[in-house]
Amino acid sequence: MKHFVVFFALILLSACNAKAQDRFLDIQQVTSPGGIEGWLVQDDTLPIIALQYVFLDSGTTLDPEAKQGLVRMLSNTMDEGAGELDSTAFQKALADHSITLRFSASRDGFGGRLKTLTRHKDKAFDLLKIALTAPRFDTEPVDRMRNANMTRIRSSLADPDWIAARILNDRMYSGHPYAMNSGGTLTTLPAITPDDLRDFYTQYLTQDRLVVVAAGDISAGEFQMLLDTLFGHLPAQGPEDIVPGADVSNPGTIALYQKDIPQTVIQIALPAFGRDHPDYYALQVLNYIFGGAGFGSRLMETAREKEGLTYGIFSSISDNRKIDLMRIGTSTKNESVMRMLEIIRAEMQKLQTEPVPEDELNNAKSYLTGSLSLSLTSTDKIASVLMGLRTQDLPADYLDHYADKINAVSAADIQRVARDILIPEKMTVTLVGTPQLPEGLDNLVTITDIPNAE
């Protein structure tokens, strides 16, 4: 059965537009006998099954400051031995069946993904089950993963983008747990023990925090029963989420880390808002016009196409669970850093003062609504779309109404949001390089040590 494609009208009448469709994505919502909810898009075109799962509010934000990297290390070691299988035996079982089983840690959650060929699904589910039920945290793989992380950090110390990200994180999230380095530091990683990993695993991988989705060659009935098999044994409830919300810190400052390289990396944060805000869709359209589009965005047009100052400049919305923000990133030769900052400020001001022309607005809407199907071109991508809906608490028919929400945004809405968000004075700026700056910049802060690295 092919539940997935719902664009039949389009296929038959290629001149028609997308309004002919009924449902954008045929999402099945199932609940296991044990009460675990799962969303599924079934599609047997290929013999591939993808599963994604996340434990919300169980992310790296919960790392103790002296053990930064703890949750990342958990993600590195949950697939390094479980039950009767030691690290090598477990990895061998995955490799021999071409199963991808990975855990991952973000600031906001601990999760993972499983991808398997249908013919190896029983083995894949079994391995995921023992990884979730009986992870071993043997000393050998824990040490090995720690060393790999420390190597990664030492290597990254040569990478100006990584340095800029460390500094911007430290400054824009100052005073909030988000400011820590999710990947750990050279000092904190050695402090993490197998018992720390075990404790976190026991406390935070609980059913009340769990979100599961699947896509591909699996039936709703099988998925429904699988939910209990994989996750039914986990504790029902974990500790309350106590991480506070916050706003972007250090607005109006420019942090400079001097590095002898020909091009300065520029990373900027601005306070923004999340999906619960009535102007959320206007913010999406604004971001696209400002810098989200890549080619054709205002920042790209001015900084790259007109002035040849950079290979790329982008803005994006970071819709985190605790701090929402807009980010702007680019790089330019040291001589043109001030000009680049001027361009960014000027484009912000222009969006505040002048309404976006009708055709530019329509083009933005047309991309945002018309490109949705590009996010569904593989089993993994479909699972990711489902995960995005669920982690943001969106209804299963959200995508069916997305175009209406975007199309309702007016030039006045965009200007209002620009006045709220695109405020040059609120930028938290990080520069890494040897930029030519004028004397006496009073908001300049010189950074000499890379925060949360050593």
Place this chain on the structure above:
Amino acid sequence: MIFCHSLYRQFYLAFALMLFFALPAQAQTFGAQSASLENGMQVVVIPNPRVPVVTHMVWYRVGASDEAPGASGMAHYFEHLMFKGTQKIAPGEMSKTVRRLGGNDNAFTGQDFTAYFQSIAKEHLPKLMEMEADRMANLAPPPEHFASEKNVVLEERRQRTENDPRNLFTEQMRSALFINHPYGTPVIGWMSEIKTYEWEDVKKFYDAWYAPNNAILIVSGDVTMEEVLPLAQKHYGPLSPKTLQERARTEIAPAIGKTHMVLQHPVIRQPAFQRIYVMPSHRMNKQDALALDVLTEAMSGGSTTRLYQSLVVNQKKATSVSMSYNSTALDYGTLWITATPAQDVTLEELENLIDAEIEKVLTEGMNEAEVKDAIQRLQDDAVFARDSVSGPAMIFGHALTTGSTIEDVENWPQDIAAVTLEQVNAAAKTYLDPQAPYLRPPVTGHLLPEVQE
């Protein structure tokens, strides 16, 4: 130039359809079909009806290695200029049109090819073809864009290469390996040379290489050859073929001495080992290339294979190690070995241990299970590769511009399955023996902090 010979179109179309062939069903991994237009443009369709989207790509059989000496980076700079408008379309307008229609577009340049692509809802395919065909023949960037785009490319080189000494070092290792061969010159070009060429030089490059008979159209997604071919005929069919020059390539010069490069740099905190070998490409020696695919997968295809198990898990002398082989090249392939040492392990010690692993393969050979498991993983990879719209188009484009055929790609899983332990061991001896190097000894690099800890 576009000719509006509408009367001939039906004829062209009929002729093109006659050339349309499909492979026998049992041999298909991707189910690709191929046809040719009268003007010599190859058309490849990879049907994938899951979602009503397509990836549309045009690959040109020209890349950085076809540049004249002293003009490094021109193929890539030219690729940038392809977005700067034609007689019909303003600079940047093609990308904007693609966005407006809900699609994404970009392009890339390699040593042997240059490719332009868009992904979009399938009903917009004709518009893409119209614009792509237009810029194949009628590119006309306004002069004020030449200098600013040159600056963009210089910023690109700073961002990709100049800003990180590790990337400069890798570039220089390739350069040291490929003596007297264009693969030693980076695709993006040398900083000093990028600055030298002007539009007149670039225009000559365009006139020489951009022609339908030097291009491959690849459409992957929710389409069939029956749908694509008439569209291709309509938009690309009227373009005139050109007389193409031969892609004259040099051979690498013999190097009898070992090449050992060291970079000590203040920003380096993590020592690293890297080595690059020259190898046969798939085109040069298909059978050996397949054996090398299996060998590298067996040596380094994940944490359960030989190199990682020995150096990282058992001996604890490295924190990472990998061996990777690239056979997709018109001329030579390459094989990289990279590793990072554990704390207090010197690069000399690590290098000796890596050499010992290679020596072990040469004297004792791989074992049957390692090879069998590697083959199974590679075959399964081919199933996962179908789970994408743009991915298969990429695979075919790389293959077809580097001397492989559609059959080579479609039959790859079966060909891999036929590789034997003996062939794998023979390939190791032919290509990895330090006493009898293939063409020349590899180039070995050590990246070190300024003062070794």
